[in-house]
Amino acid sequence: MSASIKSTPSINSTSDSESQKKTRRILRKLDAHLLPSFAFLWLANFIDRSNIGNARIAGLEHDTKLIGNQFNVVLVVFYVAYLSVELPSNVLLQKLKPNRWIPMTVIAWGTVTTLTSLVQNFKGVIVVRIFLGLCEGGILPSMMVYLSTLYKREELQFRVAIFYTAASLAGAFGGLLATGIQKMDGIGGLAGWRWIFILEGLATIIAGIAVAFILPESLAKAHFLTEEERIFAVRRYHMDDVTLNSPASPELGTPEEKVDKEIRVGNLDLAGAIHRERVEDFEWREIIRGFADPQSWLLGFSYCGLLVGLNSYSLFLPTIISGLGYSGPQAQLHTVPPYVPAAILTLIIAFLADRLKLRGPFVLMVLPLAMIGYIIAICAKANSTRYVAVFFMAAGVYPSGPCFLAILANNTSGRYKKATSIAIQIAIANSAGFIAPFAYTPDQAPKYIRGHIISLAFVCFTWTLVACNVVYCWWENKARADGRRQSNIDKYNALFDSRKTKAPIGDRHPDFKFVL
Numbered sequence: 001m002s003a004s005i006k007s008t009p010s011i012n013s014t015s016d017s018e019s020q021k022k023t024r025r026i027l028r029k030l031d032a033h034l035l036p037s038f039a040f041l042w043l044a045n046f047i048d049r050s051n052i053g054n055a056r057i058a059g060l061e062h063d064t065k066l067i068g069n070q071f072n073v074v075l076v077v078f079y080v081a082y083l084s085v086e087l088p089s090n091v092l093l094q095k096l097k098p099n100r101w102i103p104m105t106v107i108a109w110g111t112v113t114t115l116t117s118l119v120q121n122f123k124g125v126i127v128v129r130i131f132l133g134l135c136e137g138g139i140l141p142s143m144m145v146y147l148s149t150l151y152k153r154e155e156l157q158f159r160v161a162i163f164y165t166a167a168s169l170a171g172a173f174g175g176l177l178a179t180g181i182q183k184m185d186g187i188g189g190l191a192g193w194r195w196i197f198i199l200e201g202l203a204t205i206i207a208g209i210a211v212a213f214i215l216p217e218s219l220a221k222a223h224f225l226t227e228e229e230r231i232f233a234v235r236r237y238h239m240d241d242v243t244l245n246s247p248a249s250p251e252l253g254t255p256e257e258k259v260d261k262e263i264r265v266g267n268l269d270l271a272g273a274i275h276r277e278r279v280e281d282f283e284w285r286e287i288i289r290g291f292a293d294p295q296s297w298l299l300g301f302s303y304c305g306l307l308v309g310l311n312s313y314s315l316f317l318p319t320i321i322s323g324l325g326y327s328g329p330q331a332q333l334h335t336v337p338p339y340v341p342a343a344i345l346t347l348i349i350a351f352l353a354d355r356l357k358l359r360g361p362f363v364l365m366v367l368p369l370a371m372i373g374y375i376i377a378i379c380a381k382a383n384s385t386r387y388v389a390v391f392f393m394a395a396g397v398y399p400s401g402p403c404f405l406a407i408l409a410n411n412t413s414g415r416y417k418k419a420t421s422i423a424i425q426i427a428i429a430n431s432a433g434f435i436a437p438f439a440y441t442p443d444q445a446p447k448y449i450r451g452h453i454i455s456l457a458f459v460c461f462t463w464t465l466v467a468c469n470v471v472y473c474w475w476e477n478k479a480r481a482d483g484r485r486q487s488n489i490d491k492y493n494a495l496f497d498s499r500k501t502k503a504p505i506g507d508r509h510p511d512f513k514f515v516l
Contacts, residue, residue, distance in 0.1 A: 034147070059191050082433065085134055089139075106207060108135040115128060147409070283501060293421050296420075298468055299469055306400055313397060338391045342399065363466045378449055477516075
């Protein structure tokens, strides 16, 4: 039994120009429905996670009587809860419909954010932050797995960057929003920081309800595509998927033949069956494959290093700005400008990364900008120089993020394998939440030298591990090109024939090439 791929002419071929027109039309519709929704959700996620930094300088710390490092502890417990739900969430995503699971989690964390306005003391803040972490933890892994089922590999990073840029804008928008809401201080007998949580939480709840009506369950059931477009969309997505070539159905032929046979019948339900074929039964073997993938760990720990810088930046930028001599609304407003060039650079890098089909090398190019920023901040003598440094920090860490999120989505195949690998990566990465809150402590004000040194060390650590992952992918691709991974097919066939697995061969196939 063979799982090798061969090229065959399309049974239902169309001209290249017609195919390109259909592709552009489908991508425009997908982008129009998905990207604004995901951008707003990620914007809400980042604001609801980091608005405690804005609330801090608006009076939360004083009103809840937080002392010493209690604010830092509050930040840490969020990540304890956050990390505990990422893998279970991705497994549930495979069991439940993503267009239901994602809105449910959004509504849940919006509710918790709103309830944060009721806290009166340290214990109350701890409780709501734990529940916020439990509700928010699964959103990013779920979004990444979901998007990877709708876009081809070379289309993914730019789309990720569009919603990820919302994280950059969250810092800017969050500062502006907090400045405006803070002026509601005293309305209804509530402090301004309480209104920050109430209004931002309610906005998130409304967003969760709205996207429930927008997100499609799958390409085959995308309500905004015509019947012809849905068939074409399913076909184009699966055409370059070597996991279709499974001994589970060798009589159907090559991936192209399998899809074309469905299209030839002209029945949308059968085209949908191709999509449903890819929804696997749960297997522990696939979960183990995710844990055993070296990239899960290399990219997990390297992303962790990046997030130490990114999380500490977003959580403590208002505090750092206050340390430069600004206070109140002026401090909030000065948090806005550094995010703007970071957002623009994030989109430029993502566009080039998709066009050139590269990920890691772009991280290696832009991350030194963050290193420069931290070095400037450490050595600076004047506040104006320190303010310039935060621009460099943002320009280095934010554009790198979508590269990390796209690599594993590109380099894993098989639903549960992909879900596991992405969840591991993001879980390890978010352990940065245990480090970042203690990088910038009050005793370091106003220069925060130790915090900058810690962030710089982790950014250098990230650069090194990304370089290792690039080398690993290059080495593995060369081995596959040289024919040294052909035995993977025999090993897989043995597992399939002995009924130890029903999952597709996935990224084990020697024709599956890793994106650097």
